[in-house]
Amino acid sequence: MKKYLSCLILLFSFSVFANDSYRVFASNTSFLKINDVRSNSVFYDISSTGGTSFEIAYSYPNITYLVILIKDKNNLYLKEASETIILLRTYGDEAVNTLNLSVISALLANLNFSNVSVNSLFKNINLNLSEGVEGKAVINIDKAFLYNNPNEKNKIKMYLITGDLVSIIEYRSSWLLIDYKRQNGVNIRKWIKIDSIL
DSSP: OOOOOOOOBOOEEEEEEETTEEEEEEEESSSSBHHHHHTTSOEEEEEEEETTEEEEEEEOSSEEEEEEEEEETTEEEEEEEEEEEEOSOOOTTTBOSEEEEEEOHHHHTTOBGGGOOHHHHTOGGGEEEOTTOOEEEEOOSSOEEEESSSSGGGEEEEEEOTTOEEEEEEEETTEEEEEEEOTTSOEEEEEEEGGGGO
16 A cells, blocks of 8 residues: 655635736745644734735734735735734733734845745744834743843853843844843843743
8 A cells, every 4th residue: 555645735826817817926835834724723814905915914822923915016025024922921011912023124125925934934033123112021930041142151140030020122033132120220231032021
């Protein structure tokens, strides 16, 4: 008996109607895998925001991704891509409920939708804090060690604890540059792992 391996894929196809027929101008078979959608943990929606612009939104239980596409002549290009992470713990009105990250705009320049996958687009190194999104978040683990630089080798002895309120200054590849105001009024500016606030 022969065994067959099948890779289930999800086809995203965009077409225009002209001369009484539809013509496909962009398609992608590697953007999302159908197994991700079938797992019931991913929900997606495609909508048109005008004649030449489209949005693809897809959500996991605590993350939502948004990709804005724009049609230019016979191709579909990425205009914007962002990731919104829902934070589980808030601190009154001072802390943000979400962390908003955007794909670095220089990476999107002339990026054809047909050649993009979610995994390649939303790599940690491709993201930064969305413009004007600095906010406060709450430490959500017992000990959030501080680092001089966003690197495991630069850990210091100081740490923050569950419930400490921090200001988020910068995001870099799963690390956050934060400000923490101590009880004596002194500000500490160090790096923490993003897991500390999730």
